[in-house]
Amino acid sequence: MVGASGYAGGELLRILLDHPAFEISAVVASESSAGRLLGDVHPQLPALADHRLAGPGAVADLAVDIAFLSLPHGESATLARALPEEVRVVDLGADHRLRDPQDWQRAYGGTHAGTWPYGLPELPGARAEIAHSTRVAAPGCYPTATILALRPLLDAGLVEPVDLVVVAASGTSGAGRSAKLGLLGSEVMGDLTAYKVATHQHVPEMLQALGHGCTLSFTPVLAPMPRGILATATARLRPGVGTDDLYDALQAAYAGEPFMHVRPPGRWPHTAAVSGSNGCQLQVAADRAAGRAVVVAAIDNLGKGAAGQALQCANLMLGLPESAGLTANGVAP
Secondary structure, eight states, rough: OOTTHHHHHHHHHHHHTTTTSOOOOOOOOOOTTTOOOOHHHOOOGGTTOOOOOOOOGGGGOOOEEEOEEEOOOTTTHHHHHHHHHSEEEEEETTTTSSHHHHHHHHOOOOOOOOOOBBOTTSSSTTHHHHHHHHHEOOHHHHHHHHHHHHHHHHHTOOOOSSSSEEEEOOOOGGOOSOOOOGSSSSTTOOOOOOSSTTOTTHHHHHHHHTTTOOOOOEEEEOOOSSOOOEEEEEEEOTTOOOOHHHHHHHHHHHOOTTTTTOOOOOOOOOOOTTTTTSOOOEEEEETTTTTTEEEEEETTTTIIIIIIIHHHHHHHHHTTTTTTTTSOOOOOO
């Protein structure tokens, strides 16, 4: 585990502790956190309290079957190259998600590190590719909610690929653990704030995974909660398409998927219902007056949007049951 001091790293360690087949053998953090006891960084993990965090220099000497990289965007590639080729790697950062170097340059800057298979198992054909890969790029949290909401409707030809609009509210843990004025409790509580409007770095990733030549307007909103994403996605309806058609498409796309739950008609997703889980809740309706499909998706940004999805991919890569160590059941209230 590399990048253990952040929120996603802590969540991954938490779920790994209960995994029936994994043993945590090394925990690596940034230079600023190296040498600290894990119990001081993540007091919610008493089973690991006496583990001392190693520095980035320890990566080259890791003797592990699989390594998870939970690092800021732009920092994974160098460490990934330092790992032995036989070590499987799941990167929770963005370094290896994008195929187009120009997309990377515009979104993140710097040198494009190359492309790894995209770690969203519910995408058509993705599960087999992940299972046969030694390097996998786990998706971002906003893209996960957006893609799971819209891709089945696009594939079924029920909506137009142009003029997709997504507004997604996220808990503050999605912005990372670094101290920032805009994330202080006094600034966040009782407030909703749009940010990076029309400029968010995850848009190229969304468009790449959605396919179909889509155009997309994306507005992220910071919500006064620690975790969770509620994404509301709309798209132009094709002629004659109604709510039943949209609902049936979601049901067909996710039939048998262990972490996908299309809610009963008329019942809408809640972020609290997926908190602490790898689950995704979905609902859809046809807004006839506006001529648009409306899809709402709820995930835990630290679960299905990060750590849970990374473990789901790792299970596939190692030939383990895909749902091992994971649950679709949330914790509420």
